[in-house]
Amino acid sequence: MVFKWTERSSTRRTFLKGAGGLSAAALAGFPLPALAQAAEVTVISAENNANALEVLRRIAADFQKESGTKVVINNMDHEAHKTAIRNYLVAGAPDVCFWFSGNRMKAFVNRGLFDDISDLFEKEKYKDVLGANAATVTVDGKQYGLPTGGTMWGMFYRKDVFAEHGLTMPKTWDEFLAFGQKSTSAGLTPVAIGTKELWPAAGWFDQMNLRVNGLDKHLALMDGKMAYTDAALKPVFDHWEELIKLGFFTPDHTSFGWQEAGAFLAQKKAGMMNLGAFVKYAFPEKDVGQLTFAPFPIIDANLPRYEEFSLNSVHIPANAKNKAGAREFIAYFYRPENLGAYLKPAGNVPPRTDLPPSDDPLVNAAVESMKTMAGASQYYDRDTDPDMAQAGLVGFQEFMAKPERRDAILARLEGTRRRIFKI
Amino acid sequence: MTNLWRRHRSWLTPTLLILPAAVLFTVVILASSIQSLWISLHDWDGFGPMVWIGLGNYRELLQDPQFYTSLKNNVIWLVMFMLAPPIGLAIALLVNQKIRGMRLMKSLFFIPLVLASVAVGVVFTWVYTPEFGLLALIFRFFGATAPAVLSDENFVTFAVVIAALWPQIAFCMVLYLAGLNNLSEDLIGAGRVDGARGWYMLRHIVLPQLTQVTFIAIAVTVVGALRSFDMISVMTRGGPFGSSSVLAYQMFEQSIFSYRFGYGAAIASVLFAIMVVFIAWYLTRIIRAEERGS
Numbered sequence: 001m002v003f004k005w006t007e008r009s010s011t012r013r014t015f016l017k018g019a020g021g022l023s024a025a026a027l028a029g030f031p032l033p034a035l036a037q038a039a040e041v042t043v044i045s046a047e048n049n050a051n052a053l054e055v056l057r058r059i060a061a062d063f064q065k066e067s068g069t070k071v072v073i074n075n076m077d078h079e080a081h082k083t084a085i086r087n088y089l090v091a092g093a094p095d096v097c098f099w100f101s102g103n104r105m106k107a108f109v110n111r112g113l114f115d116d117i118s119d120l121f122e123k124e125k126y127k128d129v130l131g132a133n134a135a136t137v138t139v140d141g142k143q144y145g146l147p148t149g150g151t152m153w154g155m156f157y158r159k160d161v162f163a164e165h166g167l168t169m170p171k172t173w174d175e176f177l178a179f180g181q182k183s184t185s186a187g188l189t190p191v192a193i194g195t196k197e198l199w200p201a202a203g204w205f206d207q208m209n210l211r212v213n214g215l216d217k218h219l220a221l222m223d224g225k226m227a228y229t230d231a232a233l234k235p236v237f238d239h240w241e242e243l244i245k246l247g248f249f250t251p252d253h254t255s256f257g258w259q260e261a262g263a264f265l266a267q268k269k270a271g272m273m274n275l276g277a278f279v280k281y282a283f284p285e286k287d288v289g290q291l292t293f294a295p296f297p298i299i300d301a302n303l304p305r306y307e308e309f310s311l312n313s314v315h316i317p318a319n320a321k322n323k324a325g326a327r328e329f330i331a332y333f334y335r336p337e338n339l340g341a342y343l344k345p346a347g348n349v350p351p352r353t354d355l356p357p358s359d360d361p362l363v364n365a366a367v368e369s370m371k372t373m374a375g376a377s378q379y380y381d382r383d384t385d386p387d388m389a390q391a392g393l394v395g396f397q398e399f400m401a402k403p404e405r406r407d408a409i410l411a412r413l414e415g416t417r418r419r420i421f422k423i
Numbered sequence: 424m425t426n427l428w429r430r431h432r433s434w435l436t437p438t439l440l441i442l443p444a445a446v447l448f449t450v451v452i453l454a455s456s457i458q459s460l461w462i463s464l465h466d467w468d469g470f471g472p473m474v475w476i477g478l479g480n481y482r483e484l485l486q487d488p489q490f491y492t493s494l495k496n497n498v499i500w501l502v503m504f505m506l507a508p509p510i511g512l513a514i515a516l517l518v519n520q521k522i523r524g525m526r527l528m529k530s531l532f533f534i535p536l537v538l539a540s541v542a543v544g545v546v547f548t549w550v551y552t553p554e555f556g557l558l559a560l561i562f563r564f565f566g567a568t569a570p571a572v573l574s575d576e577n578f579v580t581f582a583v584v585i586a587a588l589w590p591q592i593a594f595c596m597v598l599y600l601a602g603l604n605n606l607s608e609d610l611i612g613a614g615r616v617d618g619a620r621g622w623y624m625l626r627h628i629v630l631p632q633l634t635q636v637t638f639i640a641i642a643v644t645v646v647g648a649l650r651s652f653d654m655i656s657v658m659t660r661g662g663p664f665g666s667s668s669v670l671a672y673q674m675f676e677q678s679i680f681s682y683r684f685g686y687g688a689a690i691a692s693v694l695f696a697i698m699v700v701f702i703a704w705y706l707t708r709i710i711r712a713e714e715r716g717s
Contacts, residue, residue, distance in 0.1 A: 083679055086470045111471060196662065252553045252571035254663035260552075387681040398664035401574070412488075419483075 040070045041325040042094040046081035051345035056333075059342065063332045069325050089113040093317035095326035101136035101147050101313040102378040103222070107386075108315075114144040115316040120327050124334070133351040136311050136378070145315040146334055149348025151276035152366035153203055153308040153379070155297075158290045161188070161268050169272075169294040173239070176297040180248050183271040190248045192270035193400075194261030198393035201400050202380035204274055205236070205392075206308050211299040212236045215306040215375045222383040224421030228413040237410075239299065241403045254401055258282075276310075277347045277362040293365040304374035310382055311351055391416040456695065463688035469678070473685075480689035489665050490690070493673045496580045497649065497697075500669060503584045504591060504648035508640040511595025512633075516625075518596075519603050529600070535590040536597065544657030547586035548573065551658075573659055576666035583667055587654045591647055595640045602636035603629075635712075642705050649698055670694040 043060070047053040053075055060071035074094070076084060085099065089108060099105060108114050121127060121143045127134050130147065137145040157169065165186040170176040180190040195201045209218045212235050220226040221233075243249065250261055250270065262282025264270040273279060274296070280288045295307060314333070316326045332338065340355050349366045350358075357364055370376075380396075381389035395409045417423070428435070463480055465473040484490050518529045535543060550557040553571040562569035572582040606629060614628040630637075652671040655661060661668035661676060668676070670690055678687030 090470055196660065198660070198662070252574040254574040255551070255553055255571050387683060390676065390681040394662075394664050397662065401663055 039068070039322075039325070040072060041096060041322055041329045043071060043073045043096040043098075043329070044081070044085075044088065044094045045073060045075045045098045046078045047075055047098070048078040049346040052342055055342045055345065059333055059338045060329075062338075063329055066332070067328060069328065071329060089317050089319065093319035093321075095316065095320040095322045096314060096330055097317055098148070098312065098314050099145070100378075100382055101145060101311045102382050103384065104382050104386075105137060105145055105313060105315070106139055109139045109144045113318050115318050115320065115323060116142045116144060117146075117316060117327065117330075118142045120331060124331055126334075129352045129354045131353055132375075133311060137313055145313040146330060147311040147313050147351040148339070149343040149346065150309055150311040150351055150366075150370075151278065152293070152349055152369055153207065153274065153276050153310070154366075154369065155272045155274055155294045156265070156277075156279050157272040157292055157294070158265065158268065158287070159292050160290050161271070162292075167271065169292075170297045172297055172301070173299045177242075177246070179271065180243070180246055184247065188268075189250050189264065189270040190272070191243075191250070192261040192264040192273040193249050193253050194256030194258045195253045195397045195400055196255060196257045198397050199379070199381055200258055200261070200275070201396035202389075202393050203308065204400075205240070205396050206377060206380050206383075207274065207296040208236050208240055208299070209233070210306040210308065210377060211296060211303065212239070214303045215377060218306075218377055219383065222377070222380075224385065224388065224417055224423070228410045228417055233410070237399070237406055240399070241406070244400060244403050249400065254397060277349075277360075277366060280347065280362065291362060293362055293369070295369055305372070306375050306377065307369060307373045308379060309349075309370060309373070309376035310378040312348070385420050388416060388420050459688045459691055459695075462685055463692045465685045466683075467685045468682040469684045476685070480686050481693075483686070484689055484693065489668065489673060490670075492665060493668045493670045493690075496667060496669045497651075499580050500584055500587075500648040500651050501645065503581070503588065504644050505641075507588055507591040507595045507644050508637060510588075510592045511597075511640065512599045512637075514592065514596045515599035515603060519600060532593055532596055534593070536593040538590065540587070540590060540653050541657050543586060543590055544654045547582075547589075548658050551582055574663055576663060579659060579663065579667040583654055583658050586658065587647075587651060591644060595644065598636050598640050598643075599633065602633045606632050638708060642701070645701050646698075649694070649701070670697075 045053070045056060047056060057073055060073055063069070064071055081098075085097065085108075088094065089097075090113070093113075099108075105114065121134075126143075126146065133147050133150075134143065136147055137143050155169070157167075162168065165183065165188070167179060167182060167186075168175075170179040183190045193200055193204070206218070209221070213232050217226065217232060221228070221230075226232070250256065250264060253261070258275060258279075259282050261270075261273060262275070262279045265273045265279070266283045266287060277293065280291055283291060295305065298305070314330055316323055316330070320326055333342070334352075336352060336355050339350060339352060340358075343350050344358070344360070347360050347363055349363055349370065357367075377383055380392060384392065391413060395413050399406060399409050462473070464475065464477055466476050466479070467473040514532055518525050518532060551571075551573050553559055553569065553574070556569070558572070559569040570578060572578040610628055610632070611624070614624055619628055650671055651669055652675065655667060655669060655672045656675075659667045661672050665673075671694060674687045674690040674694065677683045677690065
């Protein structure tokens with residue numbers, strides 16, 4: 001009996017020791033395994049197109065064969081990545097990461113979290129092939145990333161629906177109003193829109209503002225230098241309200257996401273839709289060929305044509321361990337043949353001008369539009385402060401549902417602007 | 424060593440046994456709550472420098488119309504969720520009868536509890552979809568047009584709560600079914616001898632035996648209502664224009680989308696203060712019950 005007791009006691013003591021050890025470990029924080037040797041490039045991507053991801057992995061494998069440097073690609077969920085990046089750039093940065101050019105990139109550049117890659121720009125002569133697009137990754141004359149693929153925003157419609165009802169793409173505001181009347185009498189919703197995800201309403205605002213006030217004033221608003229109660233915005237909301245009152249938009253649009261709204265277009269229930277070329281994902285394979293792109297109608301004929309063109313980008317974090325390897329890899333990735341292959345599955349518009357024409361007519365239409373535009377904004381939630389963007393997105397959705405609350409909404413947005421930009 | 428151990432065993436053993444749980448609780452719950460309170464006194468975007476603004480976030484909160492909308496919706500959630508225990512009890516009484524096929528009925532009522540709440544949210548979003556959702560089809564059958572409930576700022580919260588009630592009722596039903604199995608046959612028999620039946624039997628003999636179950640059902644339902652987040656995130660994202668948001672969702676939105684961790688932490692603190700009222704009520708009830716038991 002005595003023997004048994006000692007044995008039991010010792011096991012209990014071992015357990016208690018273990019318990020003590022566990023507490024100590026919990027207090028000290030669980031140790032992480034050591035990461036990455038030098039001859040390795042880690043990449044965090046947020047690619048939600050499976051085919052594009054496959055191409056990215058193939059490019060990485062080819063690079064490994066050519067240079068001997070191992071490339072590890074960690075793909076994250078697109079939305080989750082938007083929050084994760086703020087953590088990993090500070091603690092545990094990869095060597096290469098994907099992000100968005102413009103203001104969203106600038107937020108990290110200002111905090112010194114992205115590496116200056118002007119040397120790579122110089123060496124590879126990227127400025128020659130990027131043209132105006134180089135500006136989207138430039139802060140104070142230095143480059144902090146490479147634009148990968150773009151989305152040209154504009155109107156999309158079905159050729160066969162237009163032919164069936166004798167509709168033509170409106171080029172001016174009056175034509176646009178006439179188009180609305182004609183499609184309503186043909187039993188179509190003139191413009192399909194789903195604002196459940198909020199941003200489509202903001203895209204509509206951007207393009208109206210670019211057509212009414214032009215790029216400089218639009219960017220002043222985005223930078224918090226212009227008031228939301230400014231008289232210059234009145235015609236924008238007047239025109240918008242006119243459309244809402246005439247029943248241009250999908251009823252109960254706050255119940256639908258862009259994909260459901262895209263389905264209305266695909267099912268021939270709507271005349272057109274304002275989106276990027278990714279609207280084709282709402283279409284059955286056999287109908288994608290019907291999809292046609294056209295720029296937003298002109299409102300003020302005296303203004304040059306500005307468009308909304310948002311560019312994704314690839315960066316080297318300032319805390320990367322293998323910056324030399326990262327430069328080699330993104331230069332390899334950025335070769336025309338590799339970049340072209342990567343952009344093809346999602347139908348993104350290449351920022352490099354030296355890529356051969358795509359076999360996707362929507363991409364070619366966007367490239368044509370890009371060549372002739374006078375300048376571009378990126379998108380409401382990319383151009384302005386993220387806090388402002390969240391308030392603005394909600395405000396525009398509310399305006400589209402309750403246009404009579406315009407003054408209250410704008411006063412609220414103005415209050416938010418003053419708080420954020422410390423006016 | 425052995426001597427030392429033997430001398431201090433009486434207090435060392437319980438201490439070491441409690442230590443892992445206590446340490447985890449301190450690190451995961453206490454420390455993060457205090458840190459959250461600390462953050463709520465700052466202006467912080469999540470990764471830049473923290474700027475001390477004292478009670479600035481709380482002052483702003485009091486003037487934020489969205490805060491009152493969220494608070495109002497939290498109250499709607501709380502009140503409507505109180506329907507779950509009585510309905511759960513009613514269904515439990517119904518399926519507890521020994522009739523052929525009741526087993527199947529039981530499992531059918533049990534199903535929503537097995538589903539992830541995100542799945543429930545998606546299914547109900549489809550039901551509510553204007554024009555081609557189930558609700559729209561039913562209304563059309565009667566020659567009416569269904570309201571777009573998720574687009575209407577007055578209906579939207581009720582629509583979301585109804586979706587969330589479905590699994591919650593199933594949960595209460597399971598609790599009551601377990602309680603009904605533990606009823607004392609003697610008491611029921613004695614009651615029957617005294618001529619108790621129907622409503623009288625339920626009110627004076629069955630329900631008193633279910634007090635503990637009711638207590639748990641209400642406590643779980645209150646917590647479920649206050650932490651409602653996933654349904655809103657899936658079904659409306661707080662929309663249209665913030666009219667279906669609750670404090671938990673507004674906190675998430677402010678911190679993650681607007682990068683305002685200080686403001687989000689302030690909302691979290693308010694939510695915590697509200698929860699504390701219920702937690703205090705719950706704890707006093709438990710302590711009192713334990714005292715009575717011993």
